[in-house]
Amino acid sequence: TLHIARPEKGKTLADFQNIYNSIAEKMKSESAYDDGTGYGPVLVRLSWHSSATYDKNDNSGGSYGGTFRFKKEASDVLSKGLENATKFLDPIHSEYPWLSHGDLYTLGGVTALQELGGPKTPWRPGRVDTGPETVPAHGRLPIPEGNASYVRNYYDRFGFNDQEVVALLGAHILGKTHLKNSGYDGPWDDDTNIFSNEFFGNLLERKWTLEKNAASNMQYNAKGGIMMLPTDYALVQDPKYLKYVKKYADDQDAFFSDFRDIYVKLLERGISFDDSIEPLVFKTLKEQLK
Numbered sequence: 033t034l035h036i037a038r039p040e041k042g043k044t045l046a047d048f049q050n051i052y053n054s055i056a057e058k059m060k061s062e063s064a065y066d067d068g069t070g071y072g073p074v075l076v077r078l079s080w081h082s083s084a085t086y087d088k089n090d091n092s093g094g095s096y097g098g099t100f101r102f103k104k105e106a107s108d109v110l111s112k113g114l115e116n117a118t119k120f121l122d123p124i125h126s127e128y129p130w131l132s133h134g135d136l137y138t139l140g141g142v143t144a145l146q147e148l149g150g151p152k153t154p155w156r157p158g159r160v161d162t163g164p165e166t167v168p169a170h171g172r173l174p175i176p177e178g179n180a181s182y183v184r185n186y187y188d189r190f191g192f193n194d195q196e197v198v199a200l201l202g203a204h205i206l207g208k209t210h211l212k213n214s215g216y217d218g219p220w221d222d223d224t225n226i227f228s229n230e231f232f233g234n235l236l237e238r239k240w241t242l243e244k245n246a247a248s249n250m251q252y253n254a255k256g257g258i259m260m261l262p263t264d265y266a267l268v269q270d271p272k273y274l275k276y277v278k279k280y281a282d283d284q285d286a287f288f289s290d291f292r293d294i295y296v297k298l299l300e301r302g303i304s305f306d307d308s309i310e311p312l313v314f315k316t317l318k319e320q321l322k
């Protein structure tokens with residue numbers, strides 16, 4: 033499968049900054065969502081799930097075709113909860129019907145990441161919607177029960193190495209598990225809507241206890257209302273992953289730049305962008321205050 037980027041005709045940075053601002057303003061006005069967590073984390077998760085179907089073996093899946101808009105893809109039980117994110121973005125698409133869904137879902141994640149204090153993340157337009165026949169079969173999303181070799185093997189399908197996998201999973205500092213979505217529990221009383229390297233400090237410094245939760249799934253719990261999935265905890269069980277967990281726990285700047293790089297790589301995986309397409313870097317709302 034070939035995915036050639038074709039940027040929307042005659043659109044400039046200012047046009048895309050307008051969309052960024054519409055999403056960011058809507059995040060601000062609907063900040064009560066999910067007990068005050070806001071829409072940021074679930075928008076980041078949507079950008080990940082819309083890219084997570086990628087397979088390097090035939091260059092299929094990935095963010096290009098915007099196929100998450102089809103129920104056939106969005107109905108994957110492992111994507112439960114993401115209907116909140118697509119419902120949030122529907123009015124944005126109505127306001128800017130010229131924007132492809134692939135560009136919308138990835139721009140939504142970049143906007144959320146920056147508005148939650150994450151790194152400035154270059155973004156390129158040009159994903160082109162493809163039809164329902166291009167929706168990849170279910171089974172390409174990761175399961176939370178996996179161990180380190182499961183995680184390593186899973187991301188091998190993207191061609192991501194150990195350093196990239198650890199950096200990418202640092203996104204789990206954002207948001208929460210919801211028992212009704214994934215069968216993984218909270219309770220959450222930490223700030224889950226500020227991007228930082230604390231996911232790694234939590235892994236190394238907290239005392240983790242493996243417990244069966246209310247849905248009979250095993251999860252790692254710590255005092256002070258945070259948890260880890262088995263796939264999260266795998267990062268400290270595996271010595272090769274552990275090396276990067278320590279690096280990122282000690283060095284927030286290194287985490288921010290490595291996360292930015294692998295997040296861009298994820299959102300663009302499988303797409304051929306012409307070098308003439310300048311990556312766009314958006315201003316946050318705060319940076320635009322008159």
Ligand code: HEM
Nearest residue numbers: 073074077080113174175176203207208209210213214263
């Ligand atoms: C081994 C790979 C991964 C697994 C098994 C996994 C699994 C999960 C699960 C079970 C949830 C809870 C969903 C819910 O109950 O609402 C979740 C939430 C989340 N995931 Fe992941 N994830 C993985 C990788 C990623 C990546 C690569 C990113 C982003 C780069 C990401 C971003 C998020 C975010 C931001 C949330 C919070 C969503 C919310 O608060 O509504 N995840 N993930």
Ligand SMILES: Nc1c(Br)cnc2ccccc12
Nearest residue numbers: 204205206207208209259260
């Ligand atoms: N905030 C999280 C932490 Br802290 C650890 N793991 C997660 C997995 C999914 C969603 C959120 C989290």
